[in-house]
Amino acid sequence: MFFSIYALINEEFDCKQISDGWGFIKYSNPGQVTEVNVAFAYSDITEIYLPVGLKSIGTLGFFKAEKLREIYSYTCANAVASTDWNAVSVLSSVYRSLPDTVEFIGSDAFTYDRGITYMFIPSSVKEIGHHAFFNMAYKSGDEIEELAKMNVQPDEASFSSGTKAGDSWLPKIDAGLFKKNVDVVYSSERETVH
Numbered sequence: 405m406f407f408s409i410y411a412l413i414n415e416e417f418d419c420k421q422i423s424d425g426w427g428f429i430k431y432s433n434p435g436q437v438t439e440v441n442v443a444f445a446y447s448d449i450t451e452i453y454l455p456v457g458l459k460s461i462g463t464l465g466f467f468k469a470e471k472l473r474e475i476y477s478y479t480c481a482n483a484v485a486s487t488d489w490n491a492v493s494v495l496s497s498v499y500r501s502l503p504d505t506v507e508f509i510g511s512d513a514f515t516y517d518r519g520i521t522y523m524f525i526p527s528s529v530k531e532i533g534h535h536a537f538f539n540m541a542y543k544s545g546d547e548i549e550e551l552a553k554m555n556v557q558p559d560e561a562s563f564s565s566g567t568k569a570g571d572s573w574l575p576k577i578d579a580g581l582f583k584k585n586v587d588v589v590y591s592s593e594r595e596t597v598h
Contacts, residue, residue, distance in 0.1 A: 440465045444472075450519075453478050453495075458503045463510035463533060466517055473519045476597065477503035500595035501555075504528050509536050511570060516540070520551055524594045527557040527566075534570030541575050541586065551575050555592035563590060 437455055441462040444452070451474040452466075458477075466472060479497045501524035502509075511533030514520065517540055525532075541550030554574060556563055575586045 442467070444469050447472075450474070451476065453498070454503050455480075456503045456505050458506055460508040461502070461506060461510060461513045462508075463512060464515075465510060465513045467512050467514075468516040470516060470518050472517050473521070474500065475502060475520065475523070477501055498597040500524065500597055502526055502529075504557075504594075507531070509533060511535055512538060514540065518549065522555070522595070523551055524555040524592060525557065526594070527562070529567055531568045532570060532573045534572065536570065536573045537575045537586075538572060539575070551586055553587045553589050555589050555594070557592055557594070558590065560588075560590040 437458055439460040439462060440454070440458065442464045445464045445467040447466075447469050448471050449469055450471050452472065453476045456477060456479050477499045478495045480495055500522060504526040505528055506526060507528055507530045509525075509529060509532045513533065513536045514523075515535055515538040517537075520540060523537070537551070537554070558566065574588065576583065
């Protein structure tokens with residue numbers, strides 16, 4: 405059985421633990437984890453819970469984590485005393501989105517993460533690197549598998565003036581003769597799980 409991966413980057417760990425199918429479960433108190441660098445590149449994680457307080461998802465942070473399906477953020481009513489699966493009981497709010505404290509998404513941060521079907525960018529994001537979401541759509545037989553749309557919290561004018569976006573930051577669908585950028589839905593609301 406493969407367990408989900410939960411936010412955990414304030415401690416050292418061996419990425420082999422993630423990739424070997426045994427899984428790795430950790431929670432963190434919001435505010436303790438402020439950045440994710442290359443911790444999850446090439447990993448086999450299927451979902452991740454990132455705490456409020458995260459400020460930066462660095463270059464290659466989740467690069468080619470092709471099995472990643474869901475990204476959640478969470479807040480806690482009480483302090484996280486246990487960092488294992490028991491911590492789920494103190495999560496007060498869980499959202500299907502990046503934390504609303506993220507300010508920076510690095511180049512190629514989610515490149516080749518083809519399992520993700522929903523992405524929400526909060527208004528806190530001030531910079532998105534080159535190819536941050538590159539090649540998240542692909543052709544499988546006759547079907548195009550993709551992140552269908554990019555949900556962005558600010559309106560288009562606010563996003564354009566307040567966010568520095570690198571070249572080709574949006575995912576593109578490239579299936580032979582059929583090529584297009586994934587649609588952006590501005591003024592989006594993030595999905596609440598509970």
